[in-house]
Every structure is written in structure tokens, then in C-alpha cells.
Amino acid sequence: MTIKLNLLPPELAVDKKTASILKSVRAFNLILTALFVIFTIGLSAYFIFASVMLKNKLAGLDSLKNKIKTLQTSEQQMVLLKDRIKKINTAQAKPSSLTNLDAIDPILSTLSQESQMTELNVDIAKIVFLISFKSTFDLTDFFENLSKSTGFESATLTSFGFSPLTGYLVGINIIPK
Amino acid sequence: MQNFLKNIPESTKKMISVVTPLIALIILFVIVGKFGWSKVGNLRSRIVIAQKDETVLIQKAKLLETISDTLSSGSAISTAVMPENNSALVVLTQLKILSGTRGVFLGNVKSGAEVDDESGLSRVDITFDSRGTKESVIAFLKDTRNLAPIVKLNKIKISQALGETLATVSVMTFWSELPKTIPSVTEGISDLTPEERATLTEIGGLIQPIFTELPAAEGGKEDPFGI
Numbered sequence: 001m002t003i004k005l006n007l008l009p010p011e012l013a014v015d016k017k018t019a020s021i022l023k024s025v026r027a028f029n030l031i032l033t034a035l036f037v038i039f040t041i042g043l044s045a046y047f048i049f050a051s052v053m054l055k056n057k058l059a060g061l062d063s064l065k066n067k068i069k070t071l072q073t074s075e076q077q078m079v080l081l082k083d084r085i086k087k088i089n090t091a092q093a094k095p096s097s098l099t100n101l102d103a104i105d106p107i108l109s110t111l112s113q114e115s116q117m118t119e120l121n122v123d124i125a126k127i128v129f130l131i132s133f134k135s136t137f138d139l140t141d142f143f144e145n146l147s148k149s150t151g152f153e154s155a156t157l158t159s160f161g162f163s164p165l166t167g168y169l170v171g172i173n174i175i176p177k
Numbered sequence: 178m179q180n181f182l183k184n185i186p187e188s189t190k191k192m193i194s195v196v197t198p199l200i201a202l203i204i205l206f207v208i209v210g211k212f213g214w215s216k217v218g219n220l221r222s223r224i225v226i227a228q229k230d231e232t233v234l235i236q237k238a239k240l241l242e243t244i245s246d247t248l249s250s251g252s253a254i255s256t257a258v259m260p261e262n263n264s265a266l267v268v269l270t271q272l273k274i275l276s277g278t279r280g281v282f283l284g285n286v287k288s289g290a291e292v293d294d295e296s297g298l299s300r301v302d303i304t305f306d307s308r309g310t311k312e313s314v315i316a317f318l319k320d321t322r323n324l325a326p327i328v329k330l331n332k333i334k335i336s337q338a339l340g341e342t343l344a345t346v347s348v349m350t351f352w353s354e355l356p357k358t359i360p361s362v363t364e365g366i367s368d369l370t371p372e373e374r375a376t377l378t379e380i381g382g383l384i385q386p387i388f389t390e391l392p393a394a395e396g397g398k399e400d401p402f403g404i
Contacts, residue, residue: 014188025195032202039206043213050220057227064234065362071241076359077248078241078366083356084255085373088327088380090296091259091351096329098322105315117311120335 095124100176103151104129110145112138118169127174128158134167142170152176233365240368247369251377257325258380260352263291264326265301267386268350271324272305275384279317281309285345298351302331311335311342318344325383326350 014022068075100122108117114134121128133139146155152174159171241248260267265288276283285306294300307314314335321328332347360366369377 014191018188018192022191022195025192025199029195029199029202032199032206036202036206036209040209040213043209043217047213047217047220050217050224054220054224054227057224057231061227061230061234064231064238067238068234068241068362071238071245072359074241074245074248075237075366077252078244079356079359081248081252081255081369081377082373084252084259085369085376087259087298087351087353088255089376091298091327091329092376094296094329094349096322096331097333098319098330101315101318101330101333117335117337119337120333122333122335123331 097122097124100124100127100174103127103149103176104174106151107142107145107149111142114138115142125175127152127176128172129174130159130169130171132167132169136168139168139170146172230363233363237366240366244368247377251381254325254381254383254385255377256355257385258327258383259298260326261355262352263299263301264350264352265303268303268324268326268328268348271326271328271384271386272303272321272348275320275324276307276317279309279320280313281307281317283307294349294351298353300349300351302347302349304345304347307344307346308341310340311337314342314344318346321348323382323384325380325385326352 104120104122104127108120108129111117111131115138116132117129118132119128119130131142133142154175156173156175157170158173159169161169163169269286269288273283283305285304287304289302289304292300292302307317309317318330318333321330327350329349329351330346331349334345336343
């Protein structure tokens with residue numbers, strides 16, 4: 001039979017409830033200390049690992065930057081090329097009277113040998129021309145070709161004259177599409 | 178003071194001795210956590226930035242290495258098509274050469290003053306007369322679209338007399354200053370788009386101006402006085 005002896009003076013004794021709280025807090029302290037150590041070691045390890053990683057990355061970046069510096073001429077050419085292409089496209093997009101000349105050329109090329117284009121004014125917005133025809137046949141032939149053409153928005157007969165010596169003189173104003 | 182400590186009950190003393198390390202641990206946790214976490218967070222964000230920069234630089238270096246051939250020829254062609262300085266003289270030379278090949282006589286050439294075009298480019302207007310047969314004059318005018326620097330026909334006035342065709346033509350030609358800055362080393366650069374490549378192919382087919390470099394003079398005349 002075991003006998004429990006308490007040799008402590010009664011003023012040093014703690015009650016059961018307090019003793020159990022103390023025991024729990026001590027255990028919690030131990031766990032928290034262990035967690036703190038693990039946390040600190042883990043954080044330090046990660047910090048060291050991340051520092052090394054960053055150092056390597058920065059070293060890699062430096063070498064890449066040096067490589068790009070050796071390719072600086074190519075980079076300048078790329079910037080220049082992109083800039084020039086953009087400006088070339090801007091200039092190319094500007095209207096040209098050549099488009100109108102292209103549109104009227106097939107009609108004028110069907111003129112007979114006797115007919116003569118005395119004047120042709122082409123700009124970006126309109127085409128104005130004067131043609132002299134020797135015969136009525138040439139005149140009707142020209143108007144037939146003009147009516148068949150679809151390369152313009154409207155054609156206005158601005159003048160029409162006739163002289164027995166020179167034939168017909170026709171002025172036309174064309175508004176392209 | 179000693180009396181005060183002696184009067185504290187034993188259970189309270191023990192509780193204090195156990196709770197004090199607990200509070201100290203919690204404070205340590207907070208301090209280390211806050212300080213360490215911010216340091217690690219800072220490192221992580223720097224690594225992320227470095228990784229991004231690395232990706233951009235690798236892509237940039239790769240692009241510049243692979244495209245360098247296209248770039249050197251392309252930039253030369255594009256600069257001939259859209260020069261840095263007033264292109265009037267080069268265009269006049271180009272027109273003269275072209276008229277020669279088309280059997281057209283060029284005369285009465287006048288060049289206007291530099292103007293700022295509404296497109297943001299610099300522009301100069303050139304007027305000239307071209308004489309020849311109707312076919313050759315029209316072919317010459319149509320061929321101007323194949324010239325470098327860019328030539329845009331503004332007004333064309335054609336008249337015919339005694340079998341000869343006279344065209345009084347007004348053309349515009351453009352130029353623009355070269356870019357003054359290049360992006361920073363860590364800034365990415367994009368490849369040429371299909372549209373840009375198409376433009377490059379198109380301008381590659383234009384008639385480029387020929388520049389002749391004069392040989393440098395060798396020394397000078399010998400001193401005729403033998404001094």
C-alpha cells in the first residue's frame with residue numbers, strides 16, 4: 001500500500017485546479033517554444049535560400065543586360081525600322097492623283113487616231129479633260145466606253161462645241177469613287 | 178518590497194513564473210514574424226521582378242539575335258524610303274533617272290519650301306514639266322509610284338500639241354526625323370508584325386536611290402615652293 005506524503009510546508013502547496021492549469025500552460029509553453037524554433041529556423045532557411053536565388057537571378061540579369069548591350073545596334077535598327085514603317089504607312093495612305101490617272105487611262109487609250117486629248121487635269125478630287133473628235137462615230141464610241149466604265153462616281157459634260165474645221169470639242173468633269 | 182513578494186500567494190508566484198515565458202514567446206513570435214515576414218516578402222517580390230525581367234530579356238536577346246539580318250537591310254531600305262532629311266534632291270535625281278529610262282524629257286523643275294504636313298511628316302512639293310510621247314509620259318508618271326523616297330502625285334496637267342505630250346506635274350515627297358530614344362535595356366521589344374513585314378517587302382521592291390561615296394583626296398599638292 002502506497003502512502004502519499006507531502007513534506008512541503010502547507011503555505012507552499014497549490015490547490016489541484018491551479019496545479020492542472022500550471023501543467024497545461026507549461027506544456028503549451030513547450031509546444032510554443034518548439035514551434036518558435038521551427039518557425040525561426042524555417043524563416044531563416046527560406047531567407048537564405050531566397051537571397052541566394054535573388055543573387056543568382058541578378059547575376060543572370062546582368063549577363064543578359066551585357067548581351068543585349070552587344071546587340072544594341074540591332075535594337076536601334078529595330079526601333080528605327082518600326083518608326084520608319086509607321087511613317088511610310090502614313091505617307092502611303094495619303095491620296096494620290098495617280099489613282100485617278102489609272103482610272104481614266106483605259107478610257108483615254110481607246111480614243112481613235114483622229115481624236116485628240118487636248119487637255120487633261122487630274123488631281124486628288126477630280127479629273128477634267130478636253131477631247132476633240134473628228135467624227136460623230138468617234139464621239140459616240142467614246143461616250144459608249146465612258147458609260148461602260150465603273151471606275152468613277154459621276155461624269156459631267158461641262159462643254160460641247162462643234163466647228164466644221166476641227167470637229168467636236170468635248171469637256172468632261174469626272175468625280176472618281 | 179520583500180514583504181510584498183513574501184505576501185504573494187505561492188500559486189500566484191508559480192502562475193507568474195509559467196505565464197511570463199508564454200508572454201515573452203508570444204511577443205517574440207510577433208516581432209520575429211513581423212520583421213522576418215516583411216524581409217522575406219521583400220525578397221520574394223524582388224525575385225518575382227527579377228524573373229519577369231529575365232523573361233523579357235531572354236525574349237529580347239533571342240529576337241534581336243534571330244532578326245538581325247532583316248534589321249540591317251530593312252532599316253537601310255526604310256531610311257531610303259522615308260529619309261531623315263529633306264528628300265527633294267534625292268527625289269529629283271530619281272525622277273531624272275526614271276525619265277531617262279522612259280525617254281521623257283524633264284524640265285522646269287521647281288522645289289517648294291519645307292512644310293509640316295498634317296500627318297506629322299515633313300513635306301516638300303516639287304513641280305516639273307515632262308515631255309515626250311503620250312504613252313511614255315503616262316508610263317513615266319505611273320512609274321513614280323515605284324520610287325524611293327515616296328513620291329505622291331498631287332496634280333497632273335497634260336496637254337497635247339503637234340504629237341508631243343507635255344505634263345506639268347506637282348508631286349509631294351516626305352521625310353521625318355529619326356527616333357531619338359531607344360527603350361531601356363529591361364523594356365521588352367516586339368517582333369515585326371505581319372503588316373510591318375508586308376510593308377517591308379513592299380518597300381523592298383521600290384527603286385532605291387544610289388549613293389556614290391567619293392574617294393577621299395590623297396594628301397594634297399606637293400609644296401610647289403619646296404619650303
